[in-house]
Amino acid sequence: MDIIYAEQVVDFDGTAVALGNFDGLHIAHMCVINNAIDAARERGLKSGVLLFDENTKNFTTDRKIELITPNEAKLELLAREHPDFVYIRKFTPEFMKLPPEEFIKLLLKNVKAKVISVGYDYSFGHKAAGNVEMLKELGKKYGFSVIVTDRVTIDDKTVSSTYIRELIKSGDMEETERFLGRRYCVEGRVIKGRQNGQKMGVPTANVDFDRNMAIPGEGVYAGITYVDGKRLKCVINVGKNITFGAKELTIESHILDFDGDIYDKYIRVSFATRLRDMKKFSGMDELKRQIDKDIERTRKMRL
Numbered sequence: 001m002d003i004i005y006a007e008q009v010v011d012f013d014g015t016a017v018a019l020g021n022f023d024g025l026h027i028a029h030m031c032v033i034n035n036a037i038d039a040a041r042e043r044g045l046k047s048g049v050l051l052f053d054e055n056t057k058n059f060t061t062d063r064k065i066e067l068i069t070p071n072e073a074k075l076e077l078l079a080r081e082h083p084d085f086v087y088i089r090k091f092t093p094e095f096m097k098l099p100p101e102e103f104i105k106l107l108l109k110n111v112k113a114k115v116i117s118v119g120y121d122y123s124f125g126h127k128a129a130g131n132v133e134m135l136k137e138l139g140k141k142y143g144f145s146v147i148v149t150d151r152v153t154i155d156d157k158t159v160s161s162t163y164i165r166e167l168i169k170s171g172d173m174e175e176t177e178r179f180l181g182r183r184y185c186v187e188g189r190v191i192k193g194r195q196n197g198q199k200m201g202v203p204t205a206n207v208d209f210d211r212n213m214a215i216p217g218e219g220v221y222a223g224i225t226y227v228d229g230k231r232l233k234c235v236i237n238v239g240k241n242i243t244f245g246a247k248e249l250t251i252e253s254h255i256l257d258f259d260g261d262i263y264d265k266y267i268r269v270s271f272a273t274r275l276r277d278m279k280k281f282s283g284m285d286e287l288k289r290q291i292d293k294d295i296e297r298t299r300k301m302r303l
Helices: 027-043 071-079 100-111 132-142 161-170 173-180 284-299
Strands: 002-005 015-018 046-052 085-089 113-119 145-149 184-191 205-209 219-227 230-239 250-255 266-276
Touching (some): 015 027, 015 100, 027 046, 027 145, 046 071, 071 085, 132 145, 205 266, 219 250, 266 284
Parallel strands (some): 002 085, 015 113, 046 085
Antiparallel strands (some): 184 205, 184 266, 219 266, 230 250
């Protein structure tokens, strides 16, 4: 899979390209992308995905949209689907002002699209003035075909990034996994914290996570921590350590049966299920007893 940036000169005879915001790369997004890949194989074209360097809604709304999947993780996930290329473009204020037809003309020039794959609610161009019907008309004018992926639902609920963010915040990691198509992960380097876990004999890896990420609701979770290619069971604490009077929200992973030094290592923490809510304990002894119960419960799980 080639990574191509907008500034690069590319040489394609023809492509099938997936268009969308793709902010989560959830199962509905993957349907749009795989439709482009399948069309490329059937027609002897190169398959590709357009990604923007930032969520487009950060430019079109007055609030910051929380990340579900950072671009680095998107590239890793897309590589598993084997498109020929990913085309990455900055979403600048100038680019945002392009009328719908100019946006498509630029795309045709840059990646020579012969097939464009989109979702049923796809919009494009300045003030999202372009829609699927306009895209089909432009296809007739400029000689490309359009594949439209219908609404994807689970139990009559539409799969969307907005709903997935709600699931993440609620702490319902099983439903998050169903709609996302994989377990939700937070990643970052391990930094030193207050080391209260170390004092109790249950050291934790304090993750320096991206504060723009959607964060699971405060509580204790069972999951997997990935360290140096190893898949390790863990108990994850998301919250402010209220027993110790901490005010900053942290994500800390206690990795079961592990005593390696992983400070400054880059790790990925995957959330499988919520064990319990946050609770203020009377002191370190009561907290330690509860943590031991969390560990034993997690140890017995098939994760």
